[in-house]
Amino acid sequence: MRQIIIIGSGPAGYTAAIYAARANLAPLLIASSVEAGGELMKTTEVENYPGFVDGIQGPELMLAMQAQAERFGTEIILDDVVKLELEGDVKRVTLGNGDVHEALAVIFATGSAYRKLGLKDEERMSGHGVSWCATCDGFFFRQKTIAVVGGGDSAMEEATFLTKFADKVYVIHRKDSLRASKTMQDRAFANPKIEFLWNQEVAHIYGDELVTGIGLVDTTDGTERTLDLSGLFIAIGADPRTHLVHGQLDLTDEGTIAVDGRSSRTNIPGVFAAGDVIDPTYRQAVTAAGSGTVAALDAEHYLAALPHDVLARADSQPATV
Numbered sequence: 083m084r085q086i087i088i089i090g091s092g093p094a095g096y097t098a099a100i101y102a103a104r105a106n107l108a109p110l111l112i113a114s115s116v117e118a119g120g121e122l123m124k125t126t127e128v129e130n131y132p133g134f135v136d137g138i139q140g141p142e143l144m145l146a147m148q149a150q151a152e153r154f155g156t157e158i159i160l161d162d163v164v165k166l167e168l169e170g171d172v173k174r175v176t177l178g179n180g181d182v183h184e185a186l187a188v189i190f191a192t193g194s195a196y197r198k199l200g201l202k203d204e205e206r207m208s209g210h211g212v213s214w215c216a217t218c219d220g221f222f223f224r225q226k227t228i229a230v231v232g233g234g235d236s237a238m239e240e241a242t243f244l245t246k247f248a249d250k251v252y253v254i255h256r257k258d259s260l261r262a263s264k265t266m267q268d269r270a271f272a273n274p275k276i277e278f279l280w281n282q283e284v285a286h287i288y289g290d291e292l293v294t295g296i297g298l299v300d301t302t303d304g305t306e307r308t309l310d311l312s313g314l315f316i317a318i319g320a321d322p323r324t325h326l327v328h329g330q331l332d333l334t335d336e337g338t339i340a341v342d343g344r345s346s347r348t349n350i351p352g353v354f355a356a357g358d359v360i361d362p363t364y365r366q367a368v369t370a371a372g373s374g375t376v377a378a379l380d381a382e383h384y385l386a387a388l389p390h391d392v393l394a395r396a397d398s399q400p401a402t403v
């Protein structure tokens with residue numbers, strides 16, 4: 083049995099692992115069966131992570147965090163957690179391959195998942211012109227006309243990035259002003275390839291094999307129009323990934339995991355949460371990293387206070403049940 087298992091490989095998970103490993107807790111970190119590193123693996127330049135004067139590419143930052151966690155003894159498994167049993171002194175973590183790992187403490191840092199528009203053809207056209215990842219798919223839209231939906235930093239970042247490939251990028255926003263930071267807005271406004279369509283909602287996605295256009299509805303007067311294009315990038319935020327702990331951990335009204343004050347303590351002793359999964363507001367790489375630090379320190383204090391006979395059940399060696 084482990085002292086600690088960390089679930090999630092974004093900035094929160096890796097930072098928690100760095101701290102836990104340096105505290106000699108020999109953490110096991112469950113990344114993901116698809117790709118370790120979380121959402122930053124899909125971004126380009128990260129300009130606001132302190133310490134990188136000229137910015138750093140998202141994947142480069144995450145690989146460095148992974149290497150740093152491993153350097154201090156974190157073991158990383160690339161698989162999905164399919165079941166969590168969190169009550170009691172011993173927590174059980176079941177993976178997609180059927181392995182069950184046990185630990186005295188768990189840090190839950192699963193981040194958030196891209197929000198969907200909820201349109202009939204959205205899933206069907208995913209990968210056929212509908213995308214949630216400009217860095218993954220932008221290349222396919224060279225000299226094309228495309229659109230980005232959303233009014234936050236993600237939408238501005240995606241739209242600006244996509245002008246490297248596309249001839250024309252519409253930004254479709256349901257209001258008449260943006261939520262994005264001023265720097266990101268100004269950059270998008272100054273880009274001659276970007277045109278803003280205000281007060282518009284996407285109501286239809288057209289196309290059989292590939293996207294050929296979208297139907298828009300004006301949110302002020304209900305007027306409908308059709309826009310011909312070949313790509314639709316959806317950048318309307320993300321929701322915390324909490325499905326694994328429904329019925330076990332308390333959630334807030336915003337859907338994030340409820341923690342005690344500024345700590346990472348959830349309603350179950352020995353279970354801690356960090357990063358986007360507890361944060362409906364800031365959701366930055368650096369705040370997630372800070373949150374991972376808090377969780378590792380909270381877990382360390384929790385473990386140190388456990389009775390000796392309980393603690394003795396965990397060793398610092400990797401072990402599968």
Ligand code: NDP
Pocket residue numbers: 129130197198199231232233234235236237239256257260261317318319320363364365366
């Ligand atoms: P946000 O929640 O900030 O913005 C989501 C946007 O999508 C809003 O404009 C919202 O509209 C719109 N929206 C939400 N749901 C729908 C819907 N169903 N239909 C149409 N539009 C919808 O998410 P982001 O992903 O942009 O950003 C998340 C966090 O990550 C933020 O804190 C942001 O600052 C940060 N971030 C920072 C970056 C950077 O600094 N480089 C880059 C990317 C993100 P409305 O405004 O009407 O609510």
